[in-house]
Amino acid sequence: MSTHEELLARIPAYALGALDGDELRELEAHLEQGCEECDRELLASTRQVESMAESVEPAAPSEMMRARLERELDKRESAGRSRAEPAARSTWRWQAAAAVLLTLAAWSLWDRSQLQQQVAQLDDERATAVASLAEVQEQLDRTQVVLARLARAGRIVSAPGARNIVLAGLESAAAAQGQTFVDPATRSAVFYASNLEPLDEDETYQLWFIADGTPVSAGIFEVENDGTATLLVDNTAALDDIQLWAVTIEPAGGVPQPTGQMVLKG
Amino acid sequence: MNISELEDIQLMGRIASGDREAFAVLFERHAPLMLGVLTRMLRRRDEAEEVLQEAFLQAWDRADTYSPQRATPRGWLLLISRSRAIDRIRSRQSRSRREDAVLKEDAWKSEVEPIGTESLEESERAASLHGALTVLPVDQRRCIELAFFEGLSHSQIADTLDQPLGTVKSRILLGMRKLRDQLAPAF
Numbered sequence: 001m002s003t004h005e006e007l008l009a010r011i012p013a014y015a016l017g018a019l020d021g022d023e024l025r026e027l028e029a030h031l032e033q034g035c036e037e038c039d040r041e042l043l044a045s046t047r048q049v050e051s052m053a054e055s056v057e058p059a060a061p062s063e064m065m066r067a068r069l070e071r072e073l074d075k076r077e078s079a080g081r082s083r084a085e086p087a088a089r090s091t092w093r094w095q096a097a098a099a100v101l102l103t104l105a106a107w108s109l110w111d112r113s114q115l116q117q118q119v120a121q122l123d124d125e126r127a128t129a130v131a132s133l134a135e136v137q138e139q140l141d142r143t144q145v146v147l148a149r150l151a152r153a154g155r156i157v158s159a160p161g162a163r164n165i166v167l168a169g170l171e172s173a174a175a176a177q178g179q180t181f182v183d184p185a186t187r188s189a190v191f192y193a194s195n196l197e198p199l200d201e202d203e204t205y206q207l208w209f210i211a212d213g214t215p216v217s218a219g220i221f222e223v224e225n226d227g228t229a230t231l232l233v234d235n236t237a238a239l240d241d242i243q244l245w246a247v248t249i250e251p252a253g254g255v256p257q258p259t260g261q262m263v264l265k266g
Numbered sequence: 267m268n269i270s271e272l273e274d275i276q277l278m279g280r281i282a283s284g285d286r287e288a289f290a291v292l293f294e295r296h297a298p299l300m301l302g303v304l305t306r307m308l309r310r311r312d313e314a315e316e317v318l319q320e321a322f323l324q325a326w327d328r329a330d331t332y333s334p335q336r337a338t339p340r341g342w343l344l345l346i347s348r349s350r351a352i353d354r355i356r357s358r359q360s361r362s363r364r365e366d367a368v369l370k371e372d373a374w375k376s377e378v379e380p381i382g383t384e385s386l387e388e389s390e391r392a393a394s395l396h397g398a399l400t401v402l403p404v405d406q407r408r409c410i411e412l413a414f415f416e417g418l419s420h421s422q423i424a425d426t427l428d429q430p431l432g433t434v435k436s437r438i439l440l441g442m443r444k445l446r447d448q449l450a451p452a453f
Contacts (some may be wrong), residue, residue: 012442013435015345017352018413018420031336039335046341048445052399052414053344056299056306058432065315069293072323217310236312256310256358 008041015045027212059235060247063148065139072249079230093145105236152188152232165245167266173197180245189218189233193264196223205229205263206254210244211237220254274339282329289326296323296340300347307351307417321347348417355417393401401448406441409434
């Protein structure tokens with residue numbers, strides 16, 4: 001059991017993420033109980049971490065990521081897990097219409113079963129409308145993502161100073177070809193490949209660049225039915241530091257360092 | 267007042283009540299900084315975006331537990347997202363150890379630096395970026411960078427630098443206190 005002074009001294013490391021095991025659990029339990037002095041120390045330490053974070057170059061989240069986040073939030077709302085969220089905007093008109101119908105029905109002494117039938121029908125229509133809306137929204141999200149990717153690829157290829165690196169197919173994929181266009185100014189790249197064989201479900205292609213002798217993952221990609229593939233890459237190393245681009249076959253989901261067969265290199 | 271003009275703490279209050287618009291403002295305000303840090307830690311943009319999404323969803327789900335006494339909203343978001351990134355890094359490290367033998371195979375032999383050296387080189391490169399850290403003695407700075415950028419724990423830093431655990435702990439504590447003195451006027 002640690003003393004309060006020992007726990008207090010652990011807080012800067014906690015804010016940095018350097019604690020683990022029992023030390024971490026003991027401090028979290030202490031913070032959970034409430035301790036003003038430790039709260040003050042944590043506030044000062046997290047501010048230091050913020051200040052350190054400011055020294056890192058920011059990166060804009062992709063449209064794909066934004067769309068995924070929106071969908072996850074939609075799911076949470078439709079599952080009714082949002083805390084005090086008012087009724088979803090897309091359904092309020094239906095609910096208002098149902099309320100008006102209810103009032104009218106009571107006022108004109110409509111038959112109760114008839115009213116229930118109409119409300120049920122209204123509910124069905126609402127459910128159908130919400131489902132259609134979600135489907136349209138998803139299609140729109142996908143289209144926007146594709147358009148944004150095409151526009152970005154176009155900007156990279158036509159950027160002043162953009163460089164083209166040709167990747168040749170190795171023995172196991174002799175017919176495959178690849179090209180990487182790199183925009184040195186934004187350190188972004190677009191990779192295009194053709195004549196790649198489809199892979200089993202538990203495998204994926206993974207693009208790498210080797211900078212300063214170290215392979216860095218540039219992302220995983222899927223192959224279209226016609227054997228082509230495209231991948232946008234952010235945050236490449238400086239162009240002059242990149243010695244090689246390569247594609248390997250890896251377990252689905254990709255790996256932090258290359259382990260599988262290399263099929264393209266250049 | 268336009269919602270985009272609200273302070274972070276006011277946004278947190280609205281988010282705790284389920285306000286998606288306030289959440290969107292907070293996201294636009296802080297996601298780029300967080301993604302920069304996560305990309306730097308994980309070195310994979312796709313994985314960094316996954317962690318960013320998880321962190322913001324956690325923030326949405328648990329906004330009512332946010333305490334302004336312990337962190338600013340941005341500090342809280344960084345704490346959440348870095349903690350998730352660190353979990354991934356540590357699980358990656360244990361997987362990497364298992365795959366160690368495979369990593370040294372054929373095609374990469376001539377092109378890959380020995381495993382383990384990249385962390386230090388990365389930190390050294392990072393050091394030039396971080397003006398605030400340059401006020402620290404090299405030993406303290408290296409320990410803090412390994413924790414902040416590489417997601418290493420006290421004991422992993424001790425192994426990496428081949429230093430006693432107690433030495434690493436005190437270097438981090440002293441370094442963070444010194445940094446706080448330097449940053450104090452800004453607070």
